[in-house]
Amino acid sequence: MPNTKFFKFIFIFSFFFWNYSFSFAQKNEGTMNDQNFEKKYLEVLKTASKQDFFSVKFKQEIYSSLREKISPSDGILYIKKPASFRFEIISPRQEIYVSNSKNFWKYIPELKHAQSLQANANELAFVQLLTNLANIKKFYNVSVWEKPDAQKINENINTPYVKSDTPPPQNDDDIHLRLIPKEDKQQKVLYAVIQVKTGLIQELRIVQTNGNRTRLLFNDYSSNKFSDEVFEFKPPQGIVVDKL
Template sequence: MAVKWLVSALLCLPLLVQAQDAAQLLQRKLATIKTFSASFEQQVFDAGQQLLQQGKGQLLIKQPALFRFETTEPEPNLFIGDGQTLWFYNEMLEQLTIYDAAAEVNRTPFVLLTSSKAELWAQYTVSRDAEQFVISANDPDSMVKQLILRFSGDALAQMQVVDINSQRSEFNFTTVQLNIALADSLFSFEPPSGTDIDDQRQR
């Protein structure tokens, strides 16, 4: 029995090493991106690969742990994180939901793009195919099952997010700018007067 276990372990070892190598390479690539600014076109597909929605917007990222995800089409929405707090603002409904970033990490794949925390990356398995990296959640209950990143040189060219219902959101980035100055004020949010606020941190 012990021999069978040892053989199985040895057979799995190359896969484990490959996953570790892929994760380390991906983290090194992401670490060189101190800031990232790009426009995007988004397509959302259901589990049967039927197109559900298309959109446009902008993604800003700044090390460490800052991101600003803004859609302009089909409707304006804003999703901001500063490492401590997440703000989701629906402009048309004038509604703001506030989350604790640490408690909602499995809902927020953008956090991985700016984090080098070992405890966070330990929650995922990374595989690589040339310039594409597939980040898979180890937790079967994670809201985000996979984050797929495709690079063009040093720049992030495409991102796909697959959720727990197998719905896939695909983002194609254009007008990419790397390592430009981005003000910290872009990564915080003050709600307009009259905004309906749901603060999930207090629950």
């Protein structure tokens, strides 16, 4: 469903900006007593805190548990603190999700249909985490993303990445995080791979409680300035607009 593609991936990007009081004491409750992990995490915080705005291209895969189907797409994301974003799918069909912290729009040109929602709608919880992480510990337990016990998962070497809980090979350039939502009943777990030197996410996987999954690969980050007009949306004349 088009209005779910955005919300399944978003919420982590700025997780690393302000959470300096992170604890590493309990491995199973979202922390890990590992000096190397802590060092990487603090370095990510330092570099990511400098990112007031950026754009990035992405490749996305949506796995439907009901249909047993994987649907690919690609697009571009614009972010500006404190709460502006534009997530635009370019292909296979255009979809636009845009907010300037005052209002939020979802628009699918092919269907000639747009939806207008309040910027603080509950379904935007993860979007808000993208640009404001002051309450990150309220929503997640955080731990190292490690290879799961083979006896507890049903995976083989041919399992697509979007359906897998196994992280990519670890290296010194990245940090792997596993996030368990504390209250959100739709999200089961989120996985993130972040480049330590830049504080930028390279890969994100989201697992929903209904079995649906999303995987995003990010590339071509840019800190070039762009106009605030990218966060504005005016419905084209003649389309159907739902105000929710």
